[in-house]
């Protein structure tokens with residue numbers, strides 16, 4: 001499968017085109033809308049999320065609720081566009097007006113300056129419109145389709161918040177994936193530990209009050225993936241590598257770890273590797289899951305546990321210093337309406353980005369012109385590896 005997204009943050013709409021989805025998959029817009037609504041929520045978001053009501057329109061590739069095997073296009077309208085027609089519309093505008101409202105003071109931490117240098121834009125709006133994480137709505141739509149495929153073959157996935165600023169949720173390893181879904185969906189900050197929810201909200205409120213921003217850590221748990229997905233034979237087929245690359249492509253993500261991750265540096269081999277056991281019911285399994293479900297670029301059959309760290313949001317209401325690209329003088333960076341913390345939303349984004357990579361690896365590995373073929377092949381594969 002592959003997909004492209006198009007659309008500016010305050011333009012008319014976002015578009016996602018997905019190619020390679022098996023035919024005869026039951027796909028309803030409600031499946032996608034549920035994901036979009038989850039992404040919009042979460043404590044710490046700015047005023048924009050009160051304007052938008054992200055809902056998808058499926059404009060091709062699906063008839064009467066079933067995929068055709070042809071490219072699927074998904075459209076999400078930007079409700080905010082109506083306030084931006086004079087800036088983002090197609091009509092030419094007066095040069096003097098245009099110059100006055102150009103953005104010339106790049107925000108440290110955002111794409112403004114690098115994008116302007118690279119594409120030659122004197123008005124950095126031409127960069128920020130596309131670098132905005134508004135685009136993650138289009139990627140979540142693609143991931144929602146991937147999740148429908150995963151569900152058909154018994155794979156479940158959830159993303160949740162582990163840490164906001166310096167407030168850490170206690171580990172909830174004992175929870176089932178179902179419990180994790182319930183808890184994160186009920187929580188204002190999408191964390192699994194109710195006792196830390198208030199502290200997390202307080203940290204967000206304080207940052208907002210100070211004109212500042214904060215980041216945090218999110219985790220994704222995938223269950224039901226058979227062992228041997230991905231491959232050790234070539235660098236670009238290693239599934240942990242593909243997931244890591246995709247997670248790093250999420251706006252503001254600065255690091256990824258699987259299982260114990262960076263803590264592996266503090267451990268000995270005997271405390272790190274997951275002992276192998278066999279049971280005729282379960283097949284091969286591990287007594288622990290320190291490596292987060294991967295060895296040799298392939299899944300082990302244990303849950304995939306992957307974390308991502310999000311830096312604090314770059315737009316600050318008390319801005320850092322920057323340079324005006326017209327005068328070259330020092331100024332405070334420009335202020336755009338902004339979130340003060342988007343970590344809860346980012347946990348939903350990461351869930352969908354990981355879902356896409358896992359579903360894509362399945363479709364590469366198994367015959368999948370129709371969803372029926374995919375299900376049949378995976379069933380046979382699961383039986384084979386259980387008895388291997």
Ligand SMILES: Cc1cc2nc3c(=O)[nH]c(=O)nc-3n(C[C@H](O)[C@H](O)[C@H](O)COP(=O)(O)O)c2cc1C
Nearest residue numbers: 110111131132133251252313314315338339342345
């Ligand atoms: C869900 C989400 C919401 C975001 N909201 C904002 C925001 O309101 N203001 C902002 O400056 N950055 C926001 N960001 C982060 C920027 O989009 C990001 O920092 C920027 O595109 C530069 O890319 P980089 O941080 O990956 O280098 C958000 C990121 C995510 C994932």
Ligand SMILES: C=C(O[C@@H]1CC(C(=O)O)=C[C@@H](OP(=O)(O)O)[C@H]1O)C(=O)O
Nearest residue numbers: 046048131132133134137336337338339
């Ligand atoms: C629009 C979304 O997030 C936006 C991401 C974003 C940024 O700079 O990344 C800046 C803000 O946009 P605006 O300036 O219009 O308020 C966020 O609201 C969204 O997630 O749907």
